[in-house]
Amino acid sequence: MSLDIRTITGSDLPDWVRALSTGFLRSPEISDEEIEIRHAGLIMDRTQGVFDAGRCVGTYRSFPQEITAPGGAALTANAVSNVSVSPTHRRRGLLSRMMAEDQARAKERGDVLSTLIAAEYPIYGRYGFGPAAWVSEWEVDVARAGLDPRWSGPDDGGRVDLVDGPDVRKTGPELHERLRAAQHGAVDRDERWWLRNTGEVRMPSETWREPFYAVYRSAAGGRVDGLLSYVPDDRWDAKRPHCRATVTGLIAATPAAERALWHFLLSADWITTVVSGLRAPDDLLPLLLPDPRAARLTTHADFLWIKLLDIPRALESRTYPAPGSLVLDVHDPAGLSAGRFRLDASPEGASCTATTESADLSLGVGDLGALYLGDESAVRLTALGRVAEERPGASALADTLLRTPRRPWCPDVF
Template structure:
C-alpha cells in the first residue's frame, strides 16, 4: 500500500496521538480527555503524519520557539518534537519525508534555526543537526559535602522563602526571561509550560504531585532565583532518614542565588542525597561544595541539537570575543543553508555574506550547528576528520571566534 505523508486533519488527530503513544512505548490508546487536553496546544498545520490505508504510522510536530544566541540575541527557531515511526514501518524513509517538509516550511517562514532534543544520538546528524549543548546531572551525598549543617540562611543579606504555584506563575516567566537574556542555549517557555509545571493544567495519565518551590531574594529584595524540587520518603534502619531531594527546575540569574539555593537544598532536614536534575556541564556544582567529591556525575549527555537554516542571519546574530575573518564552505545536502560565506567578526559586531574567495574551512551544516553556540571545538572536529582545514591555522581562528567562556546550556526538554 502507498504511504501518504501530510499534515494532520482535525478528524485524524486522535489516531495521530495513538501512533505517537505507540512510538514512545506508551499504551496505544487515546482517551477523549487526552484529545481535549492536547488539541488546543497543537498547531495542526505543523503536525505531520504518515498514513497507510487511513491509519497513522508515523508522527512529527514542530512549534515556534526562541533560542538565545551567544551575546543574548533571540533567534526565531522551529522546535521539533513528537517524532515517531511505528515499529511496523521503519526504514521506509518516513522520517526523512516529514523532516524535509518541515524544514522547508521553517525556511520559508524565516526561522533562523531548527532545534530538537534527540532521543537517540545517531538519527539527526543526517538531517543537518549538530549537538550544540550538553547536560550533566549530579548526585550529592549531603553528609560528605562539608557544608555547615547548622546553616540558617544566606549570609549575604538575601533570604529564601517557600512559595506556591500561583506565585511561580506570576514571577517565574520574568525570571526565566532574565536567564534567557544572559545565557546562550536557553530556549523560550510559553504559558503552557508554566501551567503544566505548576499543576494548573494536567496531562492525562500523568498524576500531579505538588513540588516544593523556593525563591531567593537579594538583600535589596530583588527576585534572583527559583527552585522547584520534590522529595521521597525513605527511612533506613534505626529510624535514620535516607531521603532524596530531586531538582525539577532551578533558575538563578546571579551566582549568589545559585549558591544559596544549592546550600538551602542541602540543608533541608532528613535530606541525605540531592539529585541535581539536568544542569550545565560547567554549573557551579560541584565546586561550590567544600568537598566537590561529594557530588558524582550520574548523567552526561548531549541535549539541544541545532540545525542552521540561514547561515548569514545566524552568524550575524551572535557576538564574538575577538576580531577575525573566516571563509566557510558550508555543505548542506538538503539545499537549505549551503554555500560559501565570509564572516568578518569583531566584538563590535559581525558581517556575514556569500563569498567567492577560497574557503578557510569546509564543514557540513551539522558541524556548524555544533560550533554555533560555542561549545564545540573546530580544532577537535578537524582532528576527527569532520572539518577540513583548507587554510593552515583556520580551525584555531574558528575556536578563538566561536568558543565561549561559559558553556551553553538548555534547561528544557521538549
C-alpha cells in the first residue's frame, strides 16, 4: 500500500503524537491531556504526517520564529521541529519529501532562513543546513574553583533575589527580549514557552521538578538584568554535603548580571558541584573562576543549524566590521537557494545582488549557513575542501567580514 504524506487534521493528532513518541523513544501511551496540550502548540497546516494503512509512521512540523543576526536584526525564520520516522519505515525518503514540501512553502512565504536543532549530525547537511552555533557544558568542582565561599552579594550595588514562577513570567519576557536584541543566534520566546518552562503548563509524560529562580537587580532602579533557574539535589555522605546544582537556564542582559548569578550559585551553601547547562562555547564561566581548570568540559557540540532561503536579504540584514566585496557561488541540492551573489559590505551597511561575475568563493548553502552567524571560519572550510577559493585571499576576506568577536548562542531547544 502506498504511503500517504499530508498535513494532518485534528482526528489524526492522537496517532501523530504516538508516532512522535515512538520516534523519540518515549512511551507510546499518550493521555488525552497531552494530546490537548500538544494540539495547542501546533500550526496544523504546517504539521505533516506519513501514514501507512492509516497508521502514522512519520512526523514533521514547522512554526514561525525570529532569530537575531549579527548586529541585532530580527529575521523571520521557519523553525523545524518534531521530526521523526518510525524504525519500520526508515530509508524510504520520507523525511526528504516532508522537508522538500516545508522548505518550498517557507521560501514562498518569504522566510529568510530555516532553523532546527539537530538530534544527529549527519542528517541535515544533505538538505542544505549548516551548523551555525555550537554549545558547551561544564561541570564545576566548586571547592577547587577558588571563589570566595563567603560571597554575600554583588559589589556593584546590585542585588540577587530569589523569586517564584509567576514573577519569572512577569519579568522574564522583557529581559529575554533585551538579551535577544544583542545576542546573535538567539530566538524569540512566546507566551507558551514561558508557561511550559515555569511549570504552569505541564506535559503528563514529562517529569517536572520545580527549579529555584534567582534574579539580578541592577543598582540603578532595581531593573532585572539577569535570570537564573537551577535544580539542586540533596546528597550527603558521612555528614558531609555533596549536593549538585544543575542550571536549567541563565540569561543576562549585562556582564555584571551574568557574573553575579554565577557567583551566587557557586557560593551557595552545600553545593559542591555545578552543572552549567548548555552555554555558548565562549561563555564567561570557565575564566570567571580563579582556577578555570575546576570547570571540566563535558559537552561541546553543534546545536543550532540554519539554511539560508533568501541569501540577499540574509546578507544585507547583518552587520560587517570592515569594507569588502565578495562574489559567492552558492550550491543548493534542493535548488531553493542556489545562485551567484555579489556582496558589497561595510560598517555602514551592505548590498547583495545576483551577478554573473566570476566567483571569489564557491560553496554549498550549508557551509554558507555555518558561516552566517560568524562562528565558522572560511579559511578552515577551505582547508577542509568544503569551500573552493577561486580568488587568492577570498577566504581570509570572508573571515574578516563574517566572523564576530563573540560566538553566536541559541539558549533554547525547540
